[in-house]
Amino acid sequence: xxxxxxxxxxxxxxxxxxxxxxxxxxxxxxxxxxxxxxxxxxxxxxxxxxxxxxxxxxxxxxxxxxxxxxxxxxxxxxxxxxxxxxxxxxxxxxxxxxxxxxxxxxxxxxxxxxxxxxxxxxxxxxxxxxxxxxxxxxxxxxxxxxxxxxxxxxxxxxxxxxxxxxxxxxxxxxxxxxxxxxxxxxxxxxxxxxxxxxxxxxxxxxxxxxxxxxxxxxxxxxxxxxxxxxxxxxxxxxxxxxxxxxxxxxxxxxxxxxxxxxxxxxxxxxxxxxxxxxxxxxxxxxxxxxxxxxxxxxxxxxxxxxxxxxxxxxxxxxxxxxxxxxxxxxxxxxxxxxxxxxxxxxxxxxxxxxxxxxxxxxxxxxxxxxxxxxxxxxxxxxxxxxxxxxxxxxxxxxxxxxxxxxxxxxxxxxxxxxxxxxxxxxxxxxxxxx
Amino acid sequence: xxxxxxxxxxxxxxxxxxxxxxxxxxxxxxxxxxxxxxxxxxxxxxxxxxxxxxxxxxxxxxxxxxxxxxxxxxxxxxxxxxxxxxxxxxxxxxxxxxxxxxxxxxxxxxxxxxxxxxxxxxxxxxxxxxxxxxxxxxxxxxxxxxxxxxxxxxxxxxxxxxxxxxxxxxxxxxxxxxxxxxxxxxxxxxxxxxxxxxxxxxxxxxxxxxxxxxxxxxxxxxxxxxxxxxxxxxxxxxxxxxxxxxxxxxxxxxxxxxxxxxxxxxxxxxxxxxxxxxxxxxxxxxxxxxxxxxxxxxxxxxxxxxxxxxxxxxxxxxxxxxxxxxxxxxxxxxxxxxxxxxxxxxxxxxxxxxxxxxxxxxxxxxxxxxxxxxxxxxxxxxxxxxxxxxxxxxxxxxxxxxxxxxxxxxxxxxxxxxxxxxxxxxxxxxxxxx
Numbered sequence: 001x002x003x004x005x006x007x008x009x010x011x012x013x014x015x016x017x018x019x020x021x022x023x024x025x026x027x028x029x030x031x032x033x034x035x036x037x038x039x040x041x042x043x044x045x046x047x048x049x050x051x052x053x054x055x056x057x058x059x060x061x062x063x064x065x066x067x068x069x070x071x072x073x074x075x076x077x078x079x080x081x082x083x084x085x086x087x088x089x090x091x092x093x094x095x096x097x098x099x100x101x102x103x104x105x106x107x108x109x110x111x112x113x114x115x116x117x118x119x120x121x122x123x124x125x126x127x128x129x130x131x132x133x134x135x136x137x138x139x140x141x142x143x144x145x146x147x148x149x150x151x152x153x154x155x156x157x158x159x160x161x162x163x164x165x166x167x168x169x170x171x172x173x174x175x176x177x178x179x180x181x182x183x184x185x186x187x188x189x190x191x192x193x194x195x196x197x198x199x200x201x202x203x204x205x206x207x208x209x210x211x212x213x214x215x216x217x218x219x220x221x222x223x224x225x226x227x228x229x230x231x232x233x234x235x236x237x238x239x240x241x242x243x244x245x246x247x248x249x250x251x252x253x254x255x256x257x258x259x260x261x262x263x264x265x266x267x268x269x270x271x272x273x274x275x276x277x278x279x280x281x282x283x284x285x286x287x288x289x290x291x292x293x294x295x296x297x298x299x300x301x302x303x304x305x306x307x308x309x310x311x312x313x314x315x316x317x318x319x320x321x322x323x324x325x326x327x328x329x330x331x332x333x334x335x336x337x338x339x340x341x342x343x344x345x346x347x348x349x350x351x352x353x354x355x356x357x358x359x360x361x362x363x364x365x366x367x368x369x370x371x372x373x374x375x376x377x378x379x380x381x382x383x384x385x386x387x388x389x390x391x392x393x394x395x396x397x398x399x400x401x402x403x404x405x406x407x408x409x410x411x412x413x414x415x416x417x418x419x420x421x422x423x424x425x426x427x428x429x430x431x432x433x434x
Numbered sequence: 435x436x437x438x439x440x441x442x443x444x445x446x447x448x449x450x451x452x453x454x455x456x457x458x459x460x461x462x463x464x465x466x467x468x469x470x471x472x473x474x475x476x477x478x479x480x481x482x483x484x485x486x487x488x489x490x491x492x493x494x495x496x497x498x499x500x501x502x503x504x505x506x507x508x509x510x511x512x513x514x515x516x517x518x519x520x521x522x523x524x525x526x527x528x529x530x531x532x533x534x535x536x537x538x539x540x541x542x543x544x545x546x547x548x549x550x551x552x553x554x555x556x557x558x559x560x561x562x563x564x565x566x567x568x569x570x571x572x573x574x575x576x577x578x579x580x581x582x583x584x585x586x587x588x589x590x591x592x593x594x595x596x597x598x599x600x601x602x603x604x605x606x607x608x609x610x611x612x613x614x615x616x617x618x619x620x621x622x623x624x625x626x627x628x629x630x631x632x633x634x635x636x637x638x639x640x641x642x643x644x645x646x647x648x649x650x651x652x653x654x655x656x657x658x659x660x661x662x663x664x665x666x667x668x669x670x671x672x673x674x675x676x677x678x679x680x681x682x683x684x685x686x687x688x689x690x691x692x693x694x695x696x697x698x699x700x701x702x703x704x705x706x707x708x709x710x711x712x713x714x715x716x717x718x719x720x721x722x723x724x725x726x727x728x729x730x731x732x733x734x735x736x737x738x739x740x741x742x743x744x745x746x747x748x749x750x751x752x753x754x755x756x757x758x759x760x761x762x763x764x765x766x767x768x769x770x771x772x773x774x775x776x777x778x779x780x781x782x783x784x785x786x787x788x789x790x791x792x793x794x795x796x797x798x799x800x801x802x803x804x805x806x807x808x809x810x811x812x813x814x815x816x817x818x819x820x821x822x823x824x825x826x827x828x829x830x831x832x833x834x835x836x837x838x839x840x841x842x843x844x845x846x847x848x849x850x851x852x853x854x855x856x857x858x859x860x861x862x863x864x865x866x867x868x
Binding site for chain 1: 469470479487567568569570571572573574575576577578581603604605608609681682683684685686689731733734735736737738739740741742745746749752759760761762763764765766767768769770771773775776777797798799800801802803804805809810811813814817829830833837
């Protein structure tokens with residue numbers, strides 16, 4: 001935010017972040033779009049028409065509104081006509097258009113607008129849309145996952161046939177995992193979808209991703225999954241299990257990969273193809289959906305690195321649970337040779353577990369299964385009570401699962417039992433070679 | 435370690451960790467191998483012949499040595515005959531044989547023994563060997579990287595033609611990066627090599643990895659690289675640049691992958707093939723090697739996750755520098771929409787940077803390039819002074835580089851400048867599609 005006095009001035013002058021303004025100041029006269037500040041400051045940041053941002057001192061400057069570029073996003077009224085498939089908007093690039101062009105900061109397309117933009121949607125299914133919230137996904141918290149889950153529950157009660165969630169890609173795999181644990185034994189599919197490139201770019205992937213997601217939501221399929229570009233062509237999408245997928249590239253459209261398993265299906269709405277690649281649950285109207293949205297918002301995840309000091313772990317005593325992203329088969333420094341240049345993390349981990357703070361291991365290698373029986377370090381950690389031996393979960397999934405388990409029990413034995421039980425496909429019995 | 439009184443008793447009775455002992459106690463009489471404890475305790479852990487470990491109370495127990503299974507690893511005397519290639523032992527699975535069979539805890543094969551085990555080595559090059567230390571790699575610290583670098587410098591002064599470093603795989607890529615920054619502009623190759631399976635397993639990869647590494651050390655090549663299994667067959671190895679490689683599977687023999695670039699070469703000593711896949715520096719006897727082994731041992735690396743609390747970062751003020759493994763193109767929670775359920779990390783990051791603690795961004799996606807100009811979160815962090823926009827480095831490499839840069843400067847401007855300068859191939863100008 002800007003300083004109090006600036007914020008007051010903006011309000012008085014009807015200037016909102018993203019509006020075109022003119023500033024006369026000590027550096028000269030500038031026109032551009034007002035950019036946001038998230039820490040208090042008297043420096044005004046303008047996005048100039050050449051694309052660069054400039055910081056200008058507001059003290060003594062003359063500031064004028066040139067053009068209102070920003071229309072307030074209206075609260076959408078729920079549509080009266082209910083379609084088979086609900087499209088929820090949660091923000092992210094898939095619903096973001098203005099960002100590039102004007103420098104404005106919020107995802108600008110509502111699900112309703114997207115529906116209007118892609119009339120092909122109506123050829124696939126009858127739909128209705130709802131804006132849940134509009135955030136970039138790195139800002140999401142446990143609370144947002146609960147808001148999403150509550151909206152899904154409401155739709156399911158009203159008899160929807162499938163739900164598509166438009167979501168930012170950065171933490172979409174965390175959110176898909178959270179919903180997977182909160183809503184188990186589904187009767188209908190819940191399909192997360194995002195875009196790596198916003199809709200005003202020619203290479204945008206939002207159309208093919210969205211249309212394939214809606215197509216998937218109509219299939220005989222009833223799990224939480226994520227539908228995204230499969231390759232660099234615009235051919236088809238992969239459907240990934242919500243607890244088995246991870247963003248593995250900063251920018252490519254095929255950034256999402258199923259890890260330690262195959263995608264569930266190859267999806268190609270254009271050719272009406274849903275090519276099954278892996279097992280999945282089909283719809284069953286008699287199935288009883290298990291709803292539990294309780295989740296701890298006080299879990300942390302730490303990344304082990306060589307030279308990590310025991311003091312690092314000592315500072316984590318305020319958390320309800322800890323995921324350690326360890327090396328190899330599930331290791332951190334245990335110093336079994338009593339090397340004088342190494343500090344073992346074992347006493348701190350023991351002390352955390354003794355204080356009833358569960359410590360869970362996850363692999364830094366991303367791919368593969370933990371095996372804490374092979375090497376001394378793994379055995380020592382396993383003997384201490386670190387949870388994870390034999391697990392092939394992703395760090396992100398271990399984090400979300402631990403938060404969810406801690407939402408309904410603090411009993412260390414129960415926590416271990418639940419963590420090591422495969423609930424929604426997040427753990428597999430044996431590794432498959434890929 | 436065991437309790438003081440137990441340790442004294444073991445010493446008096448000539449019992450060492452790994453020895454076969456007999457215990458008569460309240461639970462019965464047991465025979466097995468004495469296992470290590472890294473926290474103080476009166477419970478003796480035995481590895482039984484059926485492979486299971488058992489914890490026995492030592493209070494009132496009768497303990498007898500049955501068999502000394504452990505010979506102390508002798509300090510190897512430097513060999514008088516100097517070969518062309520030096521093989522250094524640093525521990526790890528490649529030099530580990532006893533582990534599985536007896537439960538003893540230390541890598542058991544010295545480079546000399548390995549040389550004896552693989553007489554084919556002599557067909558490739560004349561060699562000499564040296565044990566630097568013998569640790570599993572997750573126990574390594576900055577100090578060990580300096581010990582390795584010093585040993586390399588000594589060998590280079592004595593005119594060695596190439597160096598092969600046998601190393602644990604868990605953090606081998608961190609070590610290869612550290613040596614890459616400490617010893618720049620090399621005249622000879624430094625080849626890291628490890629094994630994913632120990633030499634007593636039929637599927638061990640130590641032979642092909644070691645022989646290809648020694649073969650590589652003889653080539654017209656002069657960089658720090660890592661030579662490991664390329665696929666699940668025993669065909670050939672890939673040579674990876676030391677600052678561009680990462681362990682990406684817990685157990686597969688082809689766990690190491692070059693990231694955001696191609697491997698340097700396909701290496702196949704059997705068919706005398708060194709097939710070039712990427713650019714590299716060849717030998718040049720006139721080149722001046724730049725040696726700087728100074729490195730901060732006080733850098734930390736944190737993994738952003740949705741819901742991370744500002745307090746998490748507040749506890750990092752004692753560090754000289756911080757790497758944040760962010761989402762997507764380089765993001766953490768910045769809450770530009772002032773959402774009531776989100777806490778921005780911006781004030782804490784600003785406060786760290788204002789205290790002259792450099793904050794560096796690295797990608798959670800592993801693959802791809804950071805671009806902190808596309809989204810608001812990236813712009814806010816970039817404006818604050820977070821270092822990383824445009825970089826395609828690995829988190830591990832960013833961590834090692836920051837520690838190395840902090841070894842010789844605390845000047846924030848100089849740190850930024852050095853971090854953003856490509857020194858040894860850790861950054862590339864443009865992304866290549868893979």
